[in-house]
Amino acid sequence: MKTKAPKPSAAAAIALALALALAGTGATQAQSCLGRQEIQEAVTSGRIMSLDAVLASAGVDPSAEILNVQVCDQGGQLVYIIGVLTADGQAQNLVLNAQ
Numbered sequence: 001m002k003t004k005a006p007k008p009s010a011a012a013a014i015a016l017a018l019a020l021a022l023a024g025t026g027a028t029q030a031q032s033c034l035g036r037q038e039i040q041e042a043v044t045s046g047r048i049m050s051l052d053a054v055l056a057s058a059g060v061d062p063s064a065e066i067l068n069v070q071v072c073d074q075g076g077q078l079v080y081i082i083g084v085l086t087a088d089g090q091a092q093n094l095v096l097n098a099q
Contacts, residue, residue, distance in 0.1 A: 033072040042071065048098040054080050058096050063087045071098055
């Protein structure tokens with residue numbers, strides 16, 4: 001008797017799409033990125049905007065799920081590199097000015 005392979009679930013498909021989308025962030029690891037405490041200090045001191053302010057100013061859908069956040073120096077400018085999962089299941093990376 002032949003058995004059919006199980007179909008991948010929607011969660012597995014989303015996880016695969018996310019993994020593929022975030023695979024491109026490997027280049028950001030070569031950049032100089034801030035740690036969590038450094039990000040908090042930069043926000044507190046006014047050196048960079050808060051994540052909420054950056055997302056709002058960029059018009060990012062508030063229902064998008066934030067997957068990861070980095071603040072990195074990109075050519076002398078601090079940017080947020082944000083992995084998001086949109087309401088329709090699309091994973092994408094956003095690079096937004098942090099200042």
